[in-house]
Amino acid sequence: MTPSQSPEANSEFEALGLDPRLVKTLSALGYEEPTPIQQQAIPPLLAGKDLLGLAATGTGKTAAFALPILQGIDTGGKTPAALILVPTRELAMQVAQAVHRYGKELGVEVLPLYGGQAFGQQLKVLKRGVNVVVGTPGRVLDHIGRGTLVLDGVGIVVLDEADEMLDMGFSEDLDAILAAVPEERQTVLFSATMARQIEAIARRHLTDPVEIRIVGADLPEEEAPKVQQMAYVVRRSHKLAALGRILDLESPEAAIVFCRTRNEVDELTEALNGRGYRAEALHGGMSQEERDRVMKKLRTGSAELLIATDVAARGIDVAHLTHVINYEVPSAAKAYVHRIGRVGRAGREGVAITLSDPREHQQLRNIERLTKQKVKVARIPTVADLHARRLELLRASLRETLLGDDFHRFRVVVESLSDEFDVVDIAMGALMLAQEASGGDSPEEMEEIPDATLWEQKPAAKGRGKGSASGKDRPTQRGGRKPGASGGSGAGTTRIFIRAGRSDGIRPQDLVGAIVGESGIPARQVGEIQITDRFSLVEVPDTEVDRVVDALRGSGVRGKKVTIRPERPR
Numbered sequence: 098m099t100p101s102q103s104p105e106a107n108s109e110f111e112a113l114g115l116d117p118r119l120v121k122t123l124s125a126l127g128y129e130e131p132t133p134i135q136q137q138a139i140p141p142l143l144a145g146k147d148l149l150g151l152a153a154t155g156t157g158k159t160a161a162f163a164l165p166i167l168q169g170i171d172t173g174g175k176t177p178a179a180l181i182l183v184p185t186r187e188l189a190m191q192v193a194q195a196v197h198r199y200g201k202e203l204g205v206e207v208l209p210l211y212g213g214q215a216f217g218q219q220l221k222v223l224k225r226g227v228n229v230v231v232g233t234p235g236r237v238l239d240h241i242g243r244g245t246l247v248l249d250g251v252g253i254v255v256l257d258e259a260d261e262m263l264d265m266g267f268s269e270d271l272d273a274i275l276a277a278v279p280e281e282r283q284t285v286l287f288s289a290t291m292a293r294q295i296e297a298i299a300r301r302h303l304t305d306p307v308e309i310r311i312v313g314a315d316l317p318e319e320e321a322p323k324v325q326q327m328a329y330v331v332r333r334s335h336k337l338a339a340l341g342r343i344l345d346l347e348s349p350e351a352a353i354v355f356c357r358t359r360n361e362v363d364e365l366t367e368a369l370n371g372r373g374y375r376a377e378a379l380h381g382g383m384s385q386e387e388r389d390r391v392m393k394k395l396r397t398g399s400a401e402l403l404i405a406t407d408v409a410a411r412g413i414d415v416a417h418l419t420h421v422i423n424y425e426v427p428s429a430a431k432a433y434v435h436r437i438g439r440v441g442r443a444g445r446e447g448v449a450i451t452l453s454d455p456r457e458h459q460q461l462r463n464i465e466r467l468t469k470q471k472v473k474v475a476r477i478p479t480v481a482d483l484h485a486r487r488l489e490l491l492r493a494s495l496r497e498t499l500l501g502d503d504f505h506r507f508r509v510v511v512e513s514l515s516d517e518f519d520v521v522d523i524a525m526g527a528l529m530l531a532q533e534a535s536g537g538d539s540p541e542e543m544e545e546i547p548d549a550t551l552w553e554q555k556p557a558a559k560g561r562g563k564g565s566a567s568g569k570d571r572p573t574q575r576g577g578r579k580p581g582a583s584g585g586s587g588a589g590t591t592r593i594f595i596r597a598g599r600s601d602g603i604r605p606q607d608l609v610g611a612i613v614g615e616s617g618i619p620a621r622q623v624g625e626i627q628i629t630d631r632f633s634l635v636e637v638p639d640t641e642v643d644r645v646v647d648a649l650r651g652s653g654v655r656g657k658k659v660t661i662r663p664e665r666p667r
């Protein structure tokens with residue numbers, strides 16, 4: 098299906114003051130309405146105000162700052178007009194992609210700048226001329242030092258995920274970068290938490306900012322419904338497989354799966370139908386007639402899954418709904434409460450399941466806090482779980498058959514084999530045949546789905562040490578909290594040896610950046626770091642060692658392949 102456009106959707110984005118070309122792009126992406134952070138942040142940003150925003154990943158904050166930036170850009174300019182600073186290489190790529198996607202109609206040139214990528218390539222693009230730079234602090238500072246990044250024309254700076262950047266020891270780098278940008282500029286700071294350090298950096302660099310706290314700002318008035326709430330943490334690339342596995346285990350009578358955009362609804366519906374589910378799409382781009390037809394299919398049971406956006410699902414009522422599934426964490430607590438309120442009505446039991454990317458986990462925690470209800474994080478069912486469930490179902494239907502009286506015509510088969518085989522063996526063989534006849538296991542069902550939950554994650558500790566690259570004789574230490582364990586060094590953690598050190602220009606923040614960006618573990622899980630002249634040691638939770646080593650081996654450190662391995666036992 099091609100993305101469809103609806104006039105109502107456009108008008109809400111237009112009402113925020115956005116350029117029609119941007120609105121057109123959003124429509125083509127399948128966005129139906131602005132998220133709360135977009136509603137609150139876009140107008141003041143368009144008006145040129147500084148902004149301090151408290152919002153986690155998954156709230157739509159990237160578009161909240163990217164759209165106003167794009168609107169103000171003169172694409173004829175050669176040097177960057179906007180600078181977006183982010184903590185990791187992964188995020189630099191993601192945000193640059195998002196800005197590029199939103200700015201397509203305007204022809205805006207975007208460049209991500211991160212460590213590990215050759216300078217030459219970055220220089221070539223810089224010389225050609227870019228409008229927006231999205232970079233990690235280390236690499237941006239390197240370019241400033243070399244005189245290869247001209248910031249004289251920058252009119253807006255965004256510090257995205259500022260708390261992560263401070264956590265990684267980038268505070269001084271940020272100060273240095275901001276000092277290199279003209280004072281007459283707009284400054285925007287986004288953070289998932291409002292630590293004292295964030296307030297301090299906001300005081301230093303923002304002028305009379307508009308403050309937006311999306312956490313708590315949209316607390317739903319009605320009480321959250323009492324349904325069983327569960328979440329699975331899974332990377333985007335494994336979501337479809339995880340959803341299939343969950344549907345197989347839960348076997349819902351009828352379920353709604355919520356997506357953020359129309360395009361996602363269409364893609365997911367197609368993918369699920371391809372996997373043998375009876376799924377129907379429902380979104381704001383469909384005519385009333387089409388919607389009625391879909392709802393009828395769900396009511397009569399000829400469809401079991403409804404894949405929908407929030408806008409389209411508003412006001413619909415399906416009595417026999419047993420499950421609500423969030424394919425992504427909703428962008429606001431209010432949307433979450435609305436969605437899960439569709440099950441568990443009139444005393445019936447309902448289940449609400451959320452699939453969360455590791456990066457969206459903070460947003461899920463925010464929702465939990467706001468609704469004052471616990472969302473239990475469960476492990477993705479394994480192949481063994483699926484088999485156990487199938488056996489359970491088989492046992493139930495066999496028992497049903499045995500309670501009936503319809504199976505005696507098979508007596509001749511069993512008796513003729515009973516001289517040669519044990520009767521229990523015959524029964525087991527018969528069950529195997531029955532299961533194979535009903536389709537057996539498809540190859541995708543036999544694959545384990547990686548669970549991205551960081552099980553040992555503990556609440557964040559206060560007062561972590563700051564990275565410091567000073568000190569000649571003693572190794573540089575970043576006094577980190579001990580990840581995943583209490584007490585002395587090493588309990589529940591392993592040190593990773595990296596053959597690159599101070600003489601290679603390695604700083605603690607480079608290591609944290611590489612580890613967080615490449616392996617996806619949060620910065621707070623990176624423990625103590627020691628940097629000597631020739632090598633470095635980084636402490637990570639035992640459970641993450643393989644992930645971190647594999648990721649760093651793949652990416653290298655500062656663009657170089659070096660020896661990386663778990664430290665030999667001390």
Ligand code: AMP
Nearest residue numbers: 128130131132154155156157158159357
């Ligand atoms: P972010 O919080 O910026 O990481 O955005 C999370 C996701 O929400 C991204 O995949 C965006 O494409 C998507 N998104 C952002 N704004 C909207 C919107 N208004 N409607 C639907 N999806 C959105």
